[in-house]
Amino acid sequence: MDPPADVQLQPGTANTADPSGAPVSEAVVRANLELAGVPSERIRLYRGFSGDPDIRRAVSDRPYGTVIVDGDHFAEGVRADLEWVEEIVAPGGLVVVDDYGDRTWPGVKEAADEYLAGGTAFELMGVASTSAFLRRR
Ligand SMILES: C[S@@+](CC[C@H](N)C(=O)[O-])C[C@H]1O[C@@H](n2cnc3c(N)ncnc32)[C@H](O)[C@@H]1O
Incomplete structure (x- = not known):
């Protein structure tokens, strides 16, 4: 989207x-x-936008094996995207958070780290360049 x-x-x-x-x-x-x-x-x-309820409804018709999060780069938007993506990614599925650790977009890492430290089904598998790879348990 x-x-x-x-x-x-x-x-x-x-x-x-x-x-x-x-x-x-x-x-x-x-x-x-x-x-x-x-x-x-x-x-x-x-x-x-990923926050649009109509778009969310339309996209939420199936579980996904891979989701790439590369939209809103501010902490609030990344947090909201991760919360929603957790609902639509299949168990064992992969989420790629783009621009993680990029100094231009500090909110991406800030929100992802905060999210991972909370009670989430995501675990951080690793980071390559400025992409973080999360797996849903
Ligand atoms: C950094 S670009 C990445 C696009 C694509 N993933 C790529 O690598 O070419 C970010 C894109 O997300 C769009 N965007 C920004 N906020 C968004 C949101 N909340 N939901 C969906 N798309 C968004 C922007 O218009 C832009 O096209």
Whole structure:
């Protein structure tokens, strides 16, 4: 899910063009996934924010083996995403938290560490560069 709005939306910041120069659009998402071997007919793209109850309802129709969290980079948003993702990821499933430890986005690590220290079904498997890999018990 993403509100592909030509630029990267990051509430609370100046919304800037993607550093790659490519527009943030559904056509680019589909083309990139096709290049990665995912045919267009297998893609469900929900346009909107992860906090939108309608989007959540639509996406929550199945458990997921892998979820990549790479949307709102502020602590409050990351916390909310992790709480929700815990409900939709299958036992044994993997959650990748992008930009974990990235100095530009301190809220990502702050929220993930805090979340992991609480009573959660996630365990931290490891960190590679600025991606944290969590597994749902
Ligand atoms: C850092 S980009 C990553 C996009 C993609 N994962 C990639 O690596 O190309 C973050 C994207 O999340 C979107 N976004 C920001 N907050 C969001 C939210 N709460 N829910 C869904 N998407 C969000 C932005 O518009 C932007 O396209």
